[in-house]
Structure formats: structure tokens, C-alpha cells
Amino acid sequence: MDVELAKPFVKAAIDVIGTMAFITPRPGKPFVKKNSIAIGDVTGLVGLTGERNKRGSVSISFQKTCAIAMVKNMLGDDIQDLLQDVKDAVGEITNMISGQARAGLAEKGLVLQGSTPTVIMGDNHSITHIAKSPIMAIPFETDAGNFTIEFCFE
Amino acid sequence: MGMLDGFRDKDFLDQITILNDIAGSRDYAALAGLRELFDRPTGDTSVDYMVVGALNAVLGANEDEVARGLSGGSAAYRTLCIRVAGEYAFASAAAELVEMAETETDTDRLIEILAALAKIRPDDGAAVFRAFLGHEDAMLAALAMEMCGVYADAQAIPFLKAAVEATDAQLTYDQCDITTWKAIDALAAMATPETIGFLAANVHHMNPTARRLITDALVRLGEAALPFLEAHYASGDVDQRILACNVAGFIGSRKGADALVRAFDAGAFSDPNSRYAAFEALGRIGTLKGLVCLVDGLSEDDELILMAVVTGLERHAAPGVLKTIADTLARADKKSWRIAHAIIASRALRLFQELYKDEAVGNMLMDCLRASQDQEILDAFGQRLGEIGGDRARAAAASLPKAKAATRKALAADDSKSMLAMYRRILTDLGFEPLLAANGQEAFALVEAGEFVDVVLTDMNMPVMDGMELAGKLRGALGYEDVPIIMVTTESESSQREMATRIGVTGFITKPFKPDDLKAVLAELLGA
Secondary structure (H helix, E strand, O other), rough: HHHHHHHHHHHHHHHOOOHHHHOOOOEEEEEEEEOOOEEEEEEEEEEEEEOOOOEEEEEEEEEEHHHHHHHHHHOOOOOOOOOHHHHHHHHHHHHHHHHHHHHHHHHHHOOOOOOOOOOEEEEEEEEEEOOOEEEEEEEEOOOOEEEEEEEOOO | OOOOOOOHHHHHHHHHHHHHHHHHOOOOOHHHHHHHHOOOOOOHHHHHHHHHHHHHHHHHHHHHHHHHHHOOOHHHHHHHHHHHHHHHOOOHHHHHHHHHHHHHOOOOHHHHHHHHHHHHOOOOHHHHOOOOOOOOOOHHOOOOOOOHHHHHOOOHHHHHHHHHOOOOOOOOOEEEHHHHHHHHHHHHHOHHHHHHHHHHOOOOOOOOOHHHHHHHHHHHHHHHHHHHHHHHHOOOHHHHHHHHHHHHHOOOOOOHHHHHHHHHHHHOOOOHHHHHHHHHHHHHHOOOOHHHHHHHOOOOOOHHHHHHHHHHOOOOOOOOHHHHHHHHHHHHOOHHHHHHHHHOOOHHHHHHHHOOOHHHHHHHHHHHHHOOHHHHHHHHHHHHHHHHHHHHHHHHOOOOOOOOOOOEEEEEEEOOOHHHHHHHHHHHHEEEEEEEEEHHHHHHHHHOOOOOOEEEEEOOOOOOOHHHHHHHHHHHOOOOOOOEEEEOOHHHHHHHHHHHHHHHHEEEEEEOOOOOHHHHHHHHHHHH
């Protein structure tokens, strides 16, 4: 069930958000979703492809408060345009998480290509993973709000 | 001379050409050089990744070296060997991996080891995975459960059952632990009488996600699940009976239909809700015995059940069935009118086309059709009359009224086709333009596409997205903060009403209901 694929993304998320945004995420219990919709205020999404037709997507959906806290921590008082900065920051963080996780996997001989992240914004928006198999989600809590990572691999 | 001599001094193009060649030839002679490069990377990420790729390929052709690598070398090299052992399913590595699994304490490394063992699947591997069923890392435990299913490990069954029962619906209605998910799948994979029986008994699991996973698993099991579902037709509570019927309908086997007919004959479906579900399942399967049972169903009084019966008959209309229906309608009594209404409301065009051939019966159906306020229904039958052709049909088509233009919209979500047909009829009667969806996700997609409605009707249990989740999402959607949401439940689901109210459901109606009951609820909520 590709646990060995999912784990590195969880580790990378904790690591990247901790290092870049000085926020310590606390992972909750992973759960399975019965629909393919991810909900959040800001979502970073990457598509992944690999050998033997492995493909999937990983999304990281942040609550607004959490996304804004990240931007503030990253940029300090230098916020010009909050919306644009949140979009950039979430895109950048998603990219780093995807990059770090894939680097970890590549060191073990498993190469995945990641797409450029797409960022979707909008209060309580939803996005749909294209997947036949159930989707695994890992919730995270931070002092500034919550975020959820969702995986689907086929 | 080795092919990697002086590698670090070569330029990038030469380096990647060499590594590419090695990855293709998988030449053992390159191993020492590659290991040196692996342990002391060049610093150029692209080259270093290719080194790993080449090493991976060489190791993949040298099982003995991989087995040796598991116990020696750097930590990174050992991890690589673990992964290669799994990727190429090297059986000789299994014993060493099993030993490592017993002593390893680092969760990440353990996952690598177990993932490799999962791919190798050594004959005696069951005990290894069983030992991790209760591991605190949910992902690791989930992997262990999955493999207990693959090994059909009977000793793991009690643990797996407990994991299925552990998910607490009250706390998290839309979430289900991944361990519960994997436990359900593992029990289904074992497919023993004990495990299938357990899943069938939990077909109405308190957690909606778990319930759907169990339903999916039973449908996958197919005919093997039928005897265990049958056991619940007579003994289960109403919800169990309904869901057991649904699953039998989805499995769609002749044996399933026979069992449903047997249960009918034994009087198992005494309450209207399970009778409705049983007729719907029979309609889906469509065997001869099932059709006979459906024809009996034409004598039902309940409008909703009658629509399920008609929908089923529409799918499998056979000449004998048509004759019976025509004879019943020709009596022109109260029952005949009910059936005629159900044929129109269910949009049973095939039945209509056949029955229309008899002039008296055709006129009766036309009377019902002309009373419809639903423009889509009028259009559909009007078009069918055009296809039938001839003077009588053309005149009939011309006599169809135009429905009054609807000024209000209503959204109805239900996975049952006949329930949707019923909502359509009630809503159009009340002057609503109905928007219909087969589950919460479809309904929410309409809202996201910009549809605005005056009221929402939703079933509680639906695949893909249930009514609870739909209600929660609607309350978060712009403009839907106060739109009345009416949830349709069965009597035994009333325990979940409190949760639904918290989520934002405005009112409830209990199945089965008469159209007037729903009209009354709508009138009360909308003040019209």
C-alpha cells in the first residue's frame, strides 16, 4: 500500500515547515477518506509519476491561519501582498516537501518525477484527486492552525 | 582497468554515459566502483542519483551481493539493499530481513524491511507481520494488516475484528482509521466463512466510511458473500436488512435473487423499508423468479415501494410481465391508478410504449401524464409518443400541457433511482425545478458549479459522499449558510440525528413517508 512512499512525504513536511516557517507540526492519526475531495483554504498540489506506471498525487491543504502564519514567519514584516505571498509560500513549501521526499526516495533507488506545484486558493475550497483507490490523509496540528496531507498512489 | 577509473575527473557527459551503460549492462565488475561513489557522493545531484540507479540495477542482477549487503556496509547501503531485495523479490534475503525485523527499533527502517518482505512473501512470513499488528505507527500496523490478509493468517483474525469494531462513529463521522480500512480489506482477502460472516454482520457499521469499505468488500467477494447476507434478511435489524439487500443487488447474481425471493416467501421483509430495498435489489438483478416477485410487488400500496417495483420491471420488461401489468391497469380500480402514476413518475418509457398499445390502458397513462407538473417528464414521454408514431400517439403528444414555469429550485441527493424519481415528482408538484444527484459529491458539484437552490433534500447513507458530509460542506459554501437541509433517514438511524443537527441539518423525515408528509415538511420549513 505504498507506506514506504507516503512516509518520506510526512517526514519532509515536518522538516520543511519546521525549518522554513519555524512551525512545529504535530502529526495526527492517518485516516482513510471515503471521497476524493481535499478541503482547505490554501492547497499545494503535485502530481507524481514513476517507473512501472506508478502515478499519483500529493496535496497539502492548509487552513488560512496556518498559511498566513507560515508567510509571516518566512517573510517577517516584508509582506507586500498577502494573497500573492501566501500563494508563493505554499507553492514553495509544497515544492520543497516534494523535492526532499523524492530525494530521500531516490537515494533508496526509487525515482519519482514531480510536477511543478499548483496552488489553489479559496476559503473552504475542494479539489478532487483522480484515483480509483481510497485516499489516505494525515492530519497535522500546529499552534497556528491545521493542515492535511493527502496521498493517492496507483 | 575498471570502467569507473578516474570517474570523478571525467566531465558530466562522460559520467552519465558510463553510468547509463552500467545500468544497462548490470555488470558486476562495476560494483566496487559504484559503492565507492555511493558512499562518497560526487556532490552533483544528477550524477549521484544516477549512481544510485546504476547500483540498483547492478544489485538487481546479483542476489548474493544483496544478501551480503543486508548485514554489512553503511546504513545507506543496507537500506538500498533492503529495497532492492524487495524490488526483485530475492528469496535468499528473506531470512536476514525477518531477523532484522525482529530487532530493528527505528520505525522508518522497519517499514523498509517489512515493505521488502511484503514483496518477497516468504512462505513463513505470516508471523513476522502478525507481530506488528498493534504497532503504534498506524502506517506500519496497516501494512502488517494488509499482509496478514495476503497470508490468510487465521491467528490475526481476532485482532483484525477488534480493529474493525474500534472505529468510533460519534467522534469522526467522516473519518476512518487506516487500520480499520486495512483490517476490513484483510478480512475480505482471507474470505473464510468466519471473516465474511463478520463483515456481513457489520454491514451497517456505525462509521459511514467503514460501512462503505465493508459494502465494497462484500460486493467484491460476490457470490461467496451471499449466504452470509441472506442470514441477515430475517434476523438483522432494519438497517442491516436494507444494506444486505443493497449489497446483494450490487453483486447481481442469480443466487442473490433466489435468496431474496426465498426471504420474501418466508415473510422476512415485513417492514416497508426493507421491502423497498429488496425490490430494488431484485430489479437490479433481474432473474425470472425475481421478476415474478416484482410483479407481486405491483399490489403494494406504498407509492415509493411501487416506484421501486416499476423501476425494476422497466429494466427487464418481458412480454409476460407486460401482459400482467396491462391486465391490472385495465381493471381501472384504485390500484391500477397507483401503478399508472408510478409508471409516469418513474419515467418507465419502455413499459409505457408497450402498454400504450392498448387504447384504454394508454388513455389511463395519458391522464396521469397530463397531470404531471414536471416538464422533463412531459418532454420525455412526448418524445416517446413521437417515436411510437401514428395518429393516436401524435394527437396524444399534442394534448400534453406545458408545465408551469418553476420559480424555485430544489436539490435532491439519493443513490436510489426510484427515490429520486419520487422527489422529482413531489418537488415539481410543489413548483420547484428539481436538481437531482446520485450522491453527495454530485450534489456538491452542482453547488460548486454555481447552482443556487431554495431547499436541499438528502439521504443519509449514500456512496462516495453521504448526507452528513454533504450537509457539512453546504454549510461552509457561500450562500448556503441558511438554506434548509432536510435529511431522509430510517427509523433506526434516528440516533445519528443529533450529530446531523450539529452539522447543520434543518429537519428530518423518516422513511417510508407519503408524498404529502414530505410536502408538509417542506411547507413548514419554507412557509409555502
